[in-house]
Amino acid sequence: xxxxxxxxxxxxxxxxxxxxxxxxxxxxxxxxxxxxxxxxxxxxxxxxxxxxxxxxxxxxxxxxxxxxxxxxxxxxxxxxxxxxxxxxxxxxxxxxxxxxxxxxxxxxxxxxxxxxxxxxxxxxxxxxxxxxxxxxxxxxxxxxxxxxxxxxxxxxxxxxxxxxxxxxxxxxxxxxxxxxxxxxxxxxxxxxxxxxxxxxxxxxxxxxxxxxxxxxxxxxxxxxxxxxxxxxxxxxxxxxxxxxxxxxxxxxxxxxxxxxxxxxxxxxxxxxxxxxxxxxxxxxxxx
Numbered sequence: 001x002x003x004x005x006x007x008x009x010x011x012x013x014x015x016x017x018x019x020x021x022x023x024x025x026x027x028x029x030x031x032x033x034x035x036x037x038x039x040x041x042x043x044x045x046x047x048x049x050x051x052x053x054x055x056x057x058x059x060x061x062x063x064x065x066x067x068x069x070x071x072x073x074x075x076x077x078x079x080x081x082x083x084x085x086x087x088x089x090x091x092x093x094x095x096x097x098x099x100x101x102x103x104x105x106x107x108x109x110x111x112x113x114x115x116x117x118x119x120x121x122x123x124x125x126x127x128x129x130x131x132x133x134x135x136x137x138x139x140x141x142x143x144x145x146x147x148x149x150x151x152x153x154x155x156x157x158x159x160x161x162x163x164x165x166x167x168x169x170x171x172x173x174x175x176x177x178x179x180x181x182x183x184x185x186x187x188x189x190x191x192x193x194x195x196x197x198x199x200x201x202x203x204x205x206x207x208x209x210x211x212x213x214x215x216x217x218x219x220x221x222x223x224x225x226x227x228x229x230x231x232x233x234x235x236x237x238x239x240x241x242x243x244x245x246x247x248x249x250x251x252x253x254x255x256x257x258x259x260x261x262x263x264x265x266x267x268x269x270x271x272x273x274x275x276x277x278x279x280x281x282x283x284x285x286x287x
């Protein structure tokens with residue numbers, strides 16, 4: 001059974017729309033097209049806090065990316081309701097446990113001012129996106145997501161990947177959520193234990209391989225528990241290389257992560273010498 005599901009979501013697209021129009025991690029034609037819809041002062045607030053709310057694979061993880069971007073981008077509730085609640089608890093109001101079951105205000109106490117300021121910007125601009133952008137975005141996103149979904153339904157990929165890695169997903173499905181605002185910036189960003197965000201600027205084939213690679217990354221998060229993988233940026237290239245190795249095994253090629261090819265080749269040599277090696281043993285082998 002195919003475990004990769006594709007979707008589009010308004011809240012996800014709103015969050016990344018705002019990053020794009022403010023040139024926070026994304027500087028592209030989409031942002032240029034929609035920038036004039038928003039107050040320049042609001043966009044400058046986001047830009048001033050860019051390092052806190054952006055990520056770059058293997059290089060940078062903004063300290064506020066999780067509460068300001070990842071959680072609202074999951075689309076579990078309307079983004080305006082989320083940011084209103086977030087703003088309130090960082091101003092001293094008790095958190096509603098059904099929305100924030102963990103101590104966000106304590107965990108990010110030193111960034112209280114930034115959280116409040118950013119949340120207010122996201123609140124003020126939500127209606128603009130909903131009323132003036134989202135309808136057109138849906139028309140662009142829906143056919144792309146549907147085609148990628150069809151490719152995975154007929155591929156048999158997820159069964160092969162789980163068998164090769166020796167690990168199941170741990171959830172019913174991996175969700176690939178599409179955004180049309182994130183060209184020329186971070187993609188394949190995990191915003192939940194079962195959800196990644198992808199752009200729509202690749203060919204269908206390239207998108208298929210990219211999402212397949214990220215599916216293997218999610219399998220490796222479980223298979224490599226207790227190792228340094230996913231614990232530090234220093235292990236990022238080795239982990240990506242292992243995912244690329246397994247992608248090659250499953251699909252016969254993997255052509256989007258060439259920078260990690262030396263690691264993939266290393267794992268390939270080890271596996272050819274001993275096909276019984278587990279993902280953990282391959283990752284831990286000295287390079």
